[in-house]
Amino acid sequence: MVSVMWFRSDLRINDNTALWNALSHTEDVVLVFNINLAQIIEQSSMNQQAFFSSVLAFKNNLKKQGIVLNILYGTPRVAFSKLKAKLPQWTDVYFNMAESGFGFARDQEVAKFFTDELGVKSHQYLDYTLHSVNDVTKPDGQPYKMFTPYYQQWRQLPKPSVNKLFSLPINQYTSKAYFEDQKRLISLSGNPGEDRLKMLGSNRAQVQLTKFIKNGLEDYDNNRDFPNLNGTSQLSKFIRTGEISIRTIYHAVAQLPESQGQQTFIKELCWRDFYQMIYAKYPNQKEQAIIDSYRHIDWRNNEQDFELWKAGQTGYPIIDAAMRQLNTTGWMHNRLRMLVASFLTKDLLIDWRWGEKYFQQCLIDYDPASNIGGWQWAASTGTDSAPYFRIFNPTTQAKRYDPQGAFIKKYLPELTKITNNKIFDPSRLTQIEQKDFGVVLGKDYPMPIVDHQMARNRAIMAYEISKDR
Known part of the structure; x- marks a missing residue:
């Protein structure tokens, strides 16, 4: 056999x-x-x-x-x-x-x-997940639409154990190559060099898990929101490819003494299961808003604005730095994913599906269920999503989560010489400051493509009109 x-x-x-x-x-x-x-x-x-x-x-x-x-x-x-x-x-x-x-x-x-x-x-x-999409349900068997009650039940369920197998018994495997298409595989992978390949694989994933547990887990709940800190696990790309199992990660973390960082991280693993369940119960959600009343939003869908958003040229430094991080590395900090999604859908009033598909092209840790769920959350069209009137202010968010402007300066080198709080809103720079800091607005860095307060009011009106249709 x-x-x-x-x-x-x-x-x-x-x-x-x-x-x-x-x-x-x-x-x-x-x-x-x-x-x-x-x-x-x-x-x-x-x-x-x-x-x-x-x-x-x-x-x-x-x-x-x-x-x-x-x-x-x-x-x-x-x-x-x-x-x-x-x-x-x-x-x-x-x-x-x-x-x-x-x-x-x-x-x-x-x-x-x-x-x-x-x-x-x-x-x-x-x-792929800790629990099946059918494991966590309401008493009547219906799926949860809110995360918190889902999490409360999920947390109580026993988690599957790890099946340890560190090497393959060679005698059980045929060494015959029935199909060998190395050239095509190399082409699809972009012809990576040896240095890049060394950063991949199960061994590398295990090293990253060990490093995170040692250096990042304890303060995870405090540091994970600050993009300039190395406060996240950096495991998502390995989880996406399955180079490490979700069970291995869970048990490595759960066996440790309880801490706020540990509990916060475990909750993030639950979010992953939750979004998988939502995608299974709403199979059309990649193209269709889950909430009926927000299926008729009058999106502006300005293509020029969309291109500026993609390129990191909106005039809002935290948004632009985040998009340039994505375009440069194929990864974006999770807090920033929420900010750029809110900006696209609420400030620019561009359909969330445009942003979701762009992330699909770029993200090296792309997970359909989590990405779609995150975009519908930001656009207020999905389950347990942000209320439509919750619209992130990119300037105040930058001040809160990048207080020294270090992340902004890392990806926006044209702003590195700005030494005051106007790094968060360069449009406030005076002519003298522009000269002193070597940044000419409209040339070195764009003026804001939209006024946030006006855009906020416009978005709220668009959502309220949609509810009445």
Whole structure:
């Protein structure tokens, strides 16, 4: 009997539920990864290049152990039909299932295809989240729409244990390469160098977890909101690719003495499960507002404003620095994600779907459920979202969370010479100050593209009108 282990967003050996089960029930396992044409967005996007760089690193690390990760190319139907033709003795396939979004629909279709057309039995396992989308419900079985009661029940449920497996028993794996497409994989990953690949993989993820627990966890609740501090876990990109499991992270943190930082971090893990559940219950939410009354907002959708927002040229330093961080690194601090989303949807009155899709292209830690949920939260159109009249003031937010202007100056070098509080609102600089600080407004740095107070009033009116439609 030959089984196939189909890797997706679970690029690791240790604590991989499907792999653990494949090893427990099969003597001969073939490892595969499918490059699915339907999931290729933009070959040059940072999101895609980051993900396939992790696939490449995983493949290379397995190769060093004498183990082959076969790269299949095409839709699952085409790719696995070719594999079956080369591997007629194949009887079972193991994979960690998706419970929401594109992956859920794919898994429903492919499981039927495996059984009906290939004669292969599929074994699916929960691995991506701590709890299934159906585990945490109201007493009547209905899903929660508010996070706090969801969290209170989630917190009480026992968490799945870690399946420890630090290396593969070589004798259980065929070293034969049925499909080898290294060139295509390298192309999709943007041809990363060795230095970049060394920053990826399960070992690197474990190092980052250990570093965070030692240096960042205790003060996580205090430091996580300040973008110039290294106060976040920096684990999101590894969670996204599955280079470390969510169970490994949870248990490493939960076993420590209780602290406010620990509890705050665990709550963030719950938010991840919550948004997965919401996406499963509202499968159209990538394109449709969850709250009915906000499906008819009269968005301005000014394309020039959108381009200035993307480029970090709005005239609001904290917004511009955040967008330049995203464009430069493929990552953005979570507090700033809320600020730039609020600015786009409320100050510029641009459809949240535009911003969500731009983040999809750029974020190296892109998670559909969390990203969509975050954008609907900021736009006040989703479950447990910010009230429509809660509109972040970018200037006061900058003063509060970047009080020295250090983050702003890191990504806006044109403002580095400003030594007073006008770093948060350069439009207040006098002609003399502009000369002294070497920043000419409209040339070196733009004037604000919108007046915040006017925009706030305009947004509130647009939302109130939408409620009456």
